[in-house]
Amino acid sequence: MESANKTTIKSGIDFANFKQKIIVSVSYQNFLYKTLERVLEKLSHKGVEESERNFIEHFLALAYFRVPEFRERLLACLTKGADLNIEEWKLVEQAKEVTASRFTGSSTPSSGRTNFLSLFDWDKEFYQYIKNDKKGIEHQTKLMQILSNEDWSKRLAKRGLAYFYFLKEWSDHVYKTLVFKDHIPWQDIPGYRTLVLCFLYALKNRDIRHFPEAMISVSTSLLHNERLFNPFFTIIFKKTSLYDSVNVCRALELVSLWFKTLERYSRKLPNSFDYAFFFKGIFLILESEHAICISQALIVIYNHLHFFPDDVKKEFAEYFFGKMFFKLFLHWSHNVRYVCHYLLVYRFHHMHRENKISNDRDFLTNELNFNSVLQEDKKRKLMINDFIRLEIHRVLDILSSAKQKCEELVDQNQTILLMGKTIKSKYLLKKAILEKVKNGDLDASFSNFSVLNSSAMENVRLNNPQEPGLPPPSNNHRGSDDLSSRMRLPSVEYEKSEGESNPTKVKHRITRKLIYFDAKENKFTEIPKEYHPYILIAWKEYLAARESYERWCGQANAFDDRNSELNPLPELIVRVPLDDSETNTLPNDEW
Numbered sequence: 284m285e286s287a288n289k290t291t292i293k294s295g296i297d298f299a300n301f302k303q304k305i306i307v308s309v310s311y312q313n314f315l316y317k318t319l320e321r322v323l324e325k326l327s328h329k330g331v332e333e334s335e336r337n338f339i340e341h342f343l344a345l346a347y348f349r350v351p352e353f354r355e356r357l358l359a360c361l362t363k364g365a366d367l368n369i370e371e372w373k374l375v376e377q378a379k380e381v382t383a384s385r386f387t388g389s390s391t392p393s394s395g396r397t398n399f400l401s402l403f404d405w406d407k408e409f410y411q412y413i414k415n416d417k418k419g420i421e422h423q424t425k426l427m428q429i430l431s432n433e434d435w436s437k438r439l440a441k442r443g444l445a446y447f448y449f450l451k452e453w454s455d456h457v458y459k460t461l462v463f464k465d466h467i468p469w470q471d472i473p474g475y476r477t478l479v480l481c482f483l484y485a486l487k488n489r490d491i492r493h494f495p496e497a498m499i500s501v502s503t504s505l506l507h508n509e510r511l512f513n514p515f516f517t518i519i520f521k522k523t524s525l526y527d528s529v530n531v532c533r534a535l536e537l538v539s540l541w542f543k544t545l546e547r548y549s550r551k552l553p554n555s556f557d558y559a560f561f562f563k564g565i566f567l568i569l570e571s572e573h574a575i576c577i578s579q580a581l582i583v584i585y586n587h588l589h590f591f592p593d594d595v596k597k598e599f600a601e602y603f604f605g606k607m608f609f610k611l612f613l614h615w616s617h618n619v620r621y622v623c624h625y626l627l628v629y630r631f632h633h634m635h636r637e638n639k640i641s642n643d644r645d646f647l648t649n650e651l652n653f654n655s656v657l658q659e660d661k662k663r664k665l666m667i668n669d670f671i672r673l674e675i676h677r678v679l680d681i682l683s684s685a686k687q688k689c690e691e692l693v694d695q696n697q698t699i700l701l702m703g704k705t706i707k708s709k710y711l712l713k714k715a716i717l718e719k720v721k722n723g724d725l726d727a728s729f730s731n732f733s734v735l736n737s738s739a740m741e742n743v744r745l746n747n748p749q750e751p752g753l754p755p756p757s758n759n760h761r762g763s764d765d766l767s768s769r770m771r772l773p774s775v776e777y778e779k780s781e782g783e784s785n786p787t788k789v790k791h792r793i794t795r796k797l798i799y800f801d802a803k804e805n806k807f808t809e810i811p812k813e814y815h816p817y818i819l820i821a822w823k824e825y826l827a828a829r830e831s832y833e834r835w836c837g838q839a840n841a842f843d844d845r846n847s848e849l850n851p852l853p854e855l856i857v858r859v860p861l862d863d864s865e866t867n868t869l870p871n872d873e874w
Contacts, residue, residue, distance in 0.1 A: 308409065309418045316422055319346050319353060320429045326445060327434040336448070344452040347474075348403045351410070352426060358474050360436035361446075367480040369487065371514035374555060375479075400471060402460055442485050447497040450478060454504040469508045479505065487518050491533050503540065509550040512541055513557060520564040528573045535568075535579040542587040551590070558595050562602075569607055574616035578857040581611070581622040585855060588630050593667045600631065604674040612682065613814035613821050618857050620821050624828040627675070629852050633832070635671040685797050685810055686822045693819070 322342050325331060331339070347354050401408060413419040439446050461467060469475050482501060489498070505511050516538050523534045545552070568580040588596065603611075603626075611623040797810040797818075810818075835853065 305413055305416060308413050309416055309422070312410075312413060312419060312422050315346065315349055316426045316429065318342060319350060319426075322346070323429065323432065323435040326438055340448045340452040341456075343449045344456040347453060349405050349409075350426070351406045352430060354474060356430050356436060357439060358477050360440045361442065361481045362477060363440060365442075365481065365484055367477070367484055369480055369483045369514070371487075371517045372476075372480060372483060374513040374517065374557065375510050403457075403472060442481055444495060444497050446481070447485075447495070447501045450482060451497070451501045451504045453478070454501070454507060458507045464507075467508065479511065483514055483518065486515070487522065491519065491523060491530050491537075494533075494537075499537070499540070502537075503544040506541060506544045506550070507548060509545055509548075510553045510555065512545065513553060513555060515541060517557065517560060520560070525567055525571060528576050531568060531573070531576045532579050535576075535583055539583050539586060542583070542590060545590070546587075558591070562595075562599065566602065569611070574614070574619050575857060577611070577614070578616070578618040578622050581619070581626055582855050582857065585622060585626045585630060586852070588626075589634075593664050597667045597670060600671045600674055603631075604678050608678050609810055609814050612678075612825075613810075613817045615817060617824075620817070620824055621828075622855055622857070624821075624825045625853065625855060627825075628828045628832045629835075631671060631675055633836075635668045635675070637668075637672075681810075682818070682822060682825075685818050688797055689815065689818045 319342070322339050325335060325339055326343075347357065410419075414423075439449070457472060458464065458467075482505065485498065486502070502515060506515075519534045519537055523530045525531065565580050565584065568576050571577065584599070588599075591599070611619060612627075614620050614623070796812075797815060798807050831853070
């Protein structure tokens with residue numbers, strides 16, 4: 284007993300009633316082992332009530348740290364028969380480790396790491412004091428018998444629902460145990476690498492549309508370590524086919540959920556985040572032809588643009604306001620146009636509405652792209668702000684001009700339609716007169732034909748007094764062959780009736796092009812013809828989005844919050860239609 288007291292004094296722990304504490308510790312050890320036996324027995328049952336399941340999950344998370352032998356058996360069964368060489372895990376290992384001193388506030392990293400590990404090292408902090416106790420040895424023998432039952436290990440080795448529920452409780456337990464929750468050295472937690480690799484293995488090998496809710500819940504809980512975002516989205520993007528629209532939408536929903544989780548945890552994207560690969564996937568979706576997928580990709584950017592650093596925002600703005608702008612702003616799908624307009628107004632315009640340094644686009648481009656001396660982060664940020672603001676003005680000026688031209692073409696279109704009806708009426712009148720001349724019912728003189736023709740034109744005018752484009756009344760009667768030239772019609776397409784050489788039906792076709800000067804490319808460029816029918820309706824929808832934005836600013840004082848973290852943006856939801864095969868009940872894992 285004296286030697287035990289000396290040992291405790293040397294280790295810096297002075298217990299007044301050491302023997303009594305040993306008795307309590309052995310009793311608690313017995314309680315742990317008996318409870319573990321009961322929990323592992325329940326784990327092998329399929330039908331378990333929710334309250335019992337919650338207790339099992341919670342106790343297994345505690346037993347992982349408080350029963351080291353159980354932890355060793357668990358990690359061994361999880362790695363058995365599984366190839367845990369996950370390539371994406373390198374993204375986590377390559378990230379720079381944060382020193383333990385930042386986490387603990389200690390003066391030396393080694394002391395901080397020791398204090399952190401002591402929270403989970405029960406072998407050193409608890410069991411070493413009772414390892415020589417007679418009852419403690421008996422309990423240890425009993426534990427080996429409990430763990431020798433392989434039913435529970437087979438259940439967890441499946442890496443199914445039971446494993447997901449356990450892993451979520453485990454992650455939450457670690458996070459709740461710590462007082463300082465920033466810069467947690469997750470890599471120092473015993474077995475952390477193996478547990479996460481097993482989850483990444485499941486993430487990689489399961490069909491994304493069959494992810495159970497427990498698995499998704501685990502992914503959000505594990506994001507207490509924000510560096511896991513990188514392997515999560517990389518695995519999802521790599522396994523998703525661009526031609527499987529349901530999986531694409533599901534992948535984007537998961538990525539959006541992970542962004543929201545980081546925001547809820549007050550975390551930022553890790554320094555090692557692979558922006559190039561992320562936006563490569565987003566760009567591929569935006570360049571595809573599936574409207575729902577394009578809408579979902581834009582919603583991800585709309586909701587989480589503030590996560591990205593300024594240089595990344597600039598690169599995306601160049602892409603968005605470049606070759607993709609007319610496709611998205613003038614898209615045939617209302618959903619795509621709707622999200623595009625909100626992204627333009629609530630994100631780009633709201634975040635970059637004020638001029639900071641210069642209105643010269645060429646100057647800003649040269650400074651940002653070619654001036655390597657520009658090292659002042661604050662100045663560069665202001666220049667990026669001005670660059671994006673000028674891009675917004677550039678494309679809106681182009682669209683405003685195109686809208687005015689389209690309105691002019693609409694007026695011409697109405698005129699052409701009326702002229703077409705007039706030509707058709709004149710042709711039918713001429714045909715009737717010729718029939719009467721042929722039958723001898725009418726004199727075939729040119730003057731009679733011309734007079735009747737003028738009367739018919741006057742009748743058309745009287746019947747349509749408000750229609751634009753009709754020729755003014757004239758006393759000079761000219762032949763019908765001069766009618767088109769006198770009206771100066773644009774290009775008109777005629778359709779001939781079968782067996783006749785003369786046109787009986789007139790189709791109108793506007794042949795003008797919408798051409799603008801692209802200051803970015805320094806050349807004249809044409810707005811593709813397939814987008815022309817949507818210019819007027821898209822502009823009207825854009826103005827509606829601007830009105831909604833102005834109301835939002837007035838109600839929420841949004842001008843005081845540049846990035847809108849405090850004032851939530853209007854929520855955008857795009858419903859994904861499912862066919863019969865996709866509405867079938869998803870296969871459920873066994874508990």
